Amino acid sequence: MDLHLHRADYVQVGVTSQKTMKLLPATRGSATQKVVIGDHEGVVLCFGMKKGEAVAVFKTLPGQKIARLELGGILNTPQEKIFVAAGSEIRGFTKRGKQFLSFETNLTESIKAMHISGSDLFLSASYIYSHYCDCKDQHYYLSGDKINDVICLPVERLPHLTPVLACQDRLLRVLQGSDVVFEIEVSGPPTVLALHNGNGGDSGEDVLFGTSDGKLGLVQITAPTPAHKWEIQNEKKRGGILCVDSFDIMGDGVKDLLVGRDDGMVEVYSFNNANEPALRFDQALSESVTSIQGGCVGKDGYDEIVVSTYSGWVTGLTTEPVHKEGGPGEELRLNQETQHKLSCLRSELEQLQLKVTQERERYQQSSQSSQAKSVVPSFSINDKFTLNKDDASYSLILEVQTAIDNVLVQSDVPIDLLDVDKNSAVVSFSSCDAESSDNFLLATYRCQANTTRLELKIRSIEGQYGTLQAYVTPRIQPRTCQVRQYLIKPLSLHQRSHCIDRDRPMNTLTLTGQFSFAEVHSWVVFCLPEVPEKPPAGECVTFYFQNTFLDTQLESTYRKGEGVFKSDNISTISILKDVLSKEATKKKINLNISYEINEMSVKHTLGLIHPKLEYQLLLAKKVQLIDALKELQVHEGNTDFLIPEYRCILEEAERLQEEYKRQPAHLERLYGMITDLFIDKFKFKGTNVKTKVPLLLEILDSYDQNTLIAFFDAA
Numbered sequence: 081m082d083l084h085l086h087r088a089d090y091v092q093v094g095v096t097s098q099k100t101m102k103l104l105p106a107t108r109g110s111a112t113q114k115v116v117i118g119d120h121e122g123v124v125l126c127f128g129m130k131k132g133e134a135v136a137v138f139k140t141l142p143g144q145k146i147a148r149l150e151l152g153g154i155l156n157t158p159q160e161k162i163f164v165a166a167g168s169e170i171r172g173f174t175k176r177g178k179q180f181l182s183f184e185t186n187l188t189e190s191i192k193a194m195h196i197s198g199s200d201l202f203l204s205a206s207y208i209y210s211h212y213c214d215c216k217d218q219h220y221y222l223s224g225d226k227i228n229d230v231i232c233l234p235v236e237r238l239p240h241l242t243p244v245l246a247c248q249d250r251l252l253r254v255l256q257g258s259d260v261v262f263e264i265e266v267s268g269p270p271t272v273l274a275l276h277n278g279n280g281g282d283s284g285e286d287v288l289f290g291t292s293d294g295k296l297g298l299v300q301i302t303a304p305t306p307a308h309k310w311e312i313q314n315e316k317k318r319g320g321i322l323c324v325d326s327f328d329i330m331g332d333g334v335k336d337l338l339v340g341r342d343d344g345m346v347e348v349y350s351f352n353n354a355n356e357p358a359l360r361f362d363q364a365l366s367e368s369v370t371s372i373q374g375g376c377v378g379k380d381g382y383d384e385i386v387v388s389t390y391s392g393w394v395t396g397l398t399t400e401p402v403h404k405e406g407g408p409g410e411e412l413r414l415n416q417e418t419q420h421k422l423s424c425l426r427s428e429l430e431q432l433q434l435k436v437t438q439e440r441e442r443y444q445q446s447s448q449s450s451q452a453k454s455v456v457p458s459f460s461i462n463d464k465f466t467l468n469k470d471d472a473s474y475s476l477i478l479e480v481q482t483a484i485d486n487v488l489v490q491s492d493v494p495i496d497l498l499d500v501d502k503n504s505a506v507v508s509f510s511s512c513d514a515e516s517s518d519n520f521l522l523a524t525y526r527c528q529a530n531t532t533r534l535e536l537k538i539r540s541i542e543g544q545y546g547t548l549q550a551y552v553t554p555r556i557q558p559r560t561c562q563v564r565q566y567l568i569k570p571l572s573l574h575q576r577s578h579c580i581d582r583d584r585p586m587n588t589l590t591l592t593g594q595f596s597f598a599e600v601h602s603w604v605v606f607c608l609p610e611v612p613e614k615p616p617a618g619e620c621v622t623f624y625f626q627n628t629f630l631d632t633q634l635e636s637t638y639r640k641g642e643g644v645f646k647s648d649n650i651s652t653i654s655i656l657k658d659v660l661s662k663e664a665t666k667k668k669i670n671l672n673i674s675y676e677i678n679e680m681s682v683k684h685t686l687g688l689i690h691p692k693l694e695y696q697l698l699l700a701k702k703v704q705l706i707d708a709l710k711e712l713q714v715h716e717g718n719t720d721f722l723i724p725e726y727r728c729i730l731e732e733a734e735r736l737q738e739e740y741k742r743q744p745a746h747l748e749r750l751y752g753m754i755t756d757l758f759i760d761k762f763k764f765k766g767t768n769v770k771t772k773v774p775l776l777l778e779i780l781d782s783y784d785q786n787t788l789i790a791f792f793d794a795a
Contacts, residue, residue: 083330083348083361085385085397088378091127091134093392094119095460095481098272098322099193099229100149101371101388104175105158111380114175117371118146118164119392120460126162126177129378132421138177144169152196155236163201165191170201183215193230195243202243204230207614209245209255219258225249225612231273233301237284244287244301246270249576249612252289254301264306265578268293269610274324277335288337290321292466296339296349296357310356312349317470319343319368319477327374329383329399330360338385340369342464342477343502344533346387346397367391367532368462368479390462391481391532456560461552465566467609468537472573472629473498476536476550476566483555484527487534491521493546493568496745498537504528529555541752542627543655545570569609570659571634571652574625576610580633584648585680589657591643593664593671600638603663607656608636627652630688630753648681651753654760677764682792685757689750690785696747697783703740706733751780758792 101117104126114137116126122143127134144166151159152172162173163181167190172181185191189205196202201212204227211219226248233242245253252264252273268291276286276298285301286309294314300307319341326335330350337349337357344365349357371388377396378384384398462479478487487505489497497507503525510522525534538548548566553559591600601615608625615621620639627633632649645656657673664671709722709730722730729736758776762769779791 083399084401085329085361085363085399086402087363088384088396088398090115090129090377090394090396091125093117093125093394094121094123095390095462096120096370096388096392097145097147098370100146100164101373101386101394102149102151102162103373103375103377103386104151104160104162106376111376113375113377115377115386115394116149116162117388117394118149118166120145122146122166124149124162124164124173124177126175132378133424137175138173140173140177140179147191148194150194150196152198155198163194163196165194165203167191168205170194170203181215183212185210185212193227195231197232197235200232200235200241202230202232204245207612209243211241211243219255221245221255221258221260222617223247223253224616225251228269228271229273231275231287233287234275234280234284237280242285242301244273246273246289249610250578252287252299252301254303254306261303262306264299264301264308266291266295266297266299267311268295272321272324274326276326278326288324290324290339292320292464293468294318294320294341296321296324296337312357318345320464320466322368322370323372325372325374327383327385329374329385331383331399336360336374338372338374340372340387342368343535344368344389346372346385348385363397365389365395366530367393390479457556457558459554459556459560459562461562461564463550463564465548467573467575467628469575469628471498472627473537473539474572476538476548477533478536478550478552478564479533480552480554481532483530483532484534485553485555486527487525487536487553488551489521489523489525489536489548490519490551491538491546491548491568492518493544493548494520494541495548495568496539497521497523498539499741500535500537502535505531505534539749540568540572541749542571542573542651543658543756544568545572545659570607570655571625572609573627573629574608574634574652575628577624577626577633580624580626580635584633585678585684586635586646586648587650587653587678587681588676589645589653590674591645591660591664591671592641593669595641595664595667595669595671597638597640599667599669600640600643603660604636604638604643606663607659608634629749630685630692632685632688649685649757650677650681650760650764651685651756653677654756654763675764677761682757682761683789686754686785686789686792689754693747693750693754693780693783696750699736699740700747702729702736705729706737709733751777754780754788761792 096119104114106113114126114128118124124140126137146164146166148165150163152163153159153161160175164171168185168187170183173179187205191203191205193204199214203210206226207223209221227245229246231244243255247253248269250266250269254261266289270289271292272290274288276288280286286298287301288298290296297311298309300309321339322342323340325338327338328335329348330336334351339347344367346363346369348361350360351357368390369387370390373386376383377386378398379400382398382400384396386396388394460481464477466475468475505525505527508524512519512522545568548568550564551561553561598615605611605613622637625634634652635646637644647653709726755773779788
């Protein structure tokens with residue numbers, strides 16, 4: 081059965097955060113449901129649809145930014161009380177808009193996530209989890225990394241409260257009271273949690289999770305050995321998952337999975353006989369989907385998926401057909417409805433145009449008066465700078481509540497800009513003089529009309545660190561610009577992992593000195609991505625990392641007065657040694673540095689580089705042959721005379737050229753890594769071999785793995 085959904089835009093509110101829109105349960109007198117949504121202006125709006133138009137049930141006054149909105153009520157009754165989190169306060173409203181609760185939690189950080197179950201309230205700020213019962217403090221937990229979401233297994237189905245935290249360090253932490261009972265490793269940083277089927281599935285213990293790198297999975301929270309039931313990989317390279325809901329949109333009696341992503345993709349997964357999810361529908365919206373719900377809003381009898389977007393649009397994807405079949409009377413009624421809608425839209429447009437003219441005149445008068453103060457229009461930017469494991473590149477996503485005019489990207493370190501298929505902006509590069517201006521990159525992206533979301537891809541070089549800046553200018557008057565800064569760290573291509581391979585040949589760097597635990601932690605934060613800014617609890621901590629480009633690994637263990645770093649790549653150890661020494665010197669701390677170099681690690685790293693280098697050399701060779709083979713094809717009229725290998729190159733010419741274009745300077749990067757490895761190997765022996773680099777590059781141009789290893793051994 082195919083699913084056909086049609087888009088209908090209902091209302092637009094202010095900018096919205098993740099999980100701030102819900103559908104109220106249908107009442108006896110009405111088959112359609114009301115929508116309630118909270119925005120960054122602090123306004124809670126509840127509305128229903130009547131004759132194709134949104135009619136407000138209630139609307140609150142502006143206040144603090146609303147970070148979360150949840151429904152609650154007495155257990156096993158319709159959940160129709162509305163709770164919102166704003167700052168460190170929880171407010172409660174009835175479905176008619178009467179405020180019945182104002183609870184100041186006294187949390188030191190703003191609330192980021194919330195879950196409600198009966199009289200139990202589960203909250204999390206950046207690192208703090210708190211549990212309240214009837215607004216009285218019950219339990220508290222300080223997490224080692226940022227908490228992205230919180231949920232509790234259904235209290236009515238299980239003997240005790242079981243809260244689950246989704247943490248940035250790729251862990252789901254399962255709590256009992258104030259203690260972690262066990263941790264579940266997941267494949268990416270989890271951004272959203274939801275109960276399977278809305279009730280925890282058959283066992284009441286099934287929890288869905290979505291990750292920032294676009295993976296979706298189901299785990300059964302069974303102590304002491306939780307089970308991963310299934311996981312959907314992000315093979316289509318879509319955005320991170322922001323929201324999930326369960327609703328039977330297919331109408332087959334089984335609840336389907338509704339998914340909203342930060343690239344605007346809405347997906348529907350249905351379940352086969354083996355309870356494995358299969359994609360049945362997807363539709364792209366132009367901005368990130370912050371909330372998703374299944375229900376009936378627009379018209380009685382037609383189910384739909386209701387979504388809210390970053391800029392505040394509430395949109396329905398409805399099963400109601402656009403063209404209805406009916407007699408002449410039905411057609412006349414439809415025409416009258418359409419005419420009424422059009423006249424309403426025209427009058428609304430006229431009112432808006434009049435309001436814009438009045439506001440523009442008022443602005444002109446106020447800006448020209450002698451006592452005028454400069455009024456810079458403010459606008460919200462939703463940005464994300466993340467490392468992609470698949471291609472060892474960084475994604476920079478910039479989303480603005482209004483259309484983007486242009487984005488200027490500036491970097492004081494060498495980086496490559498990679499092509500992004502979804503990106504329709506026109507890019508132009510400005511020449512840079514790195515020596516005099518510290519600019520290694522100046523690029524301007526000019527966006528097409530109505531572009532509110534821009535995605536860029538960059539690849540950095542490990543050992544080169546600094547700042548990437550994005551100057552975002554939207555299409556608003558008067559012209560204004562916001563600057564966003566992103567750190568390119570010394571070991572920027574490393575990503576946190578849960579474990580490492582102990583059988584690899586490892587090099588060790590040991591630092592000792594008069595430094596505190598907080599100081600050495602700040603140095604590790606400076607060097608490596610995905611390390612929490614706050615020092616973890618305890619006297620000693622160990623982090624594991626994997627290089628996304630080469631698959632080498634790093635183990636970092638440190639405490640007050642000592643830090644031990646182990647890696648199978650000498651270059652990683654060399655970068656750490658240089659950067660940590662420089663950071664300690666800034667603080668005027670004397671470091672005692674010792675290291676153990678494993679000669680086998682060099683051959684091992686070259687072995688990891690080998691397949692990548694061989695593939696890139698072959699790709700470059702094939703791309704060079706394409707033009708000549710095409711000329712031969714035109715001259716001879718066919719390709720029958722060519723050997724199968726050359727025929728294959730011609731058949732795949734477009735794909736090969738696309739891949740080569742998508743990975744600029746890939747070969748140069750690999751050459752650079754081998755050169756660095758060669759220099760670093762001998763640097764630790766106290767020998768300067770920079771004069772031998774030209775000879776090394778000659779060997780690489782006529783690459784043979786054994787010749788290269790022999791050169792490393794003989795130098």
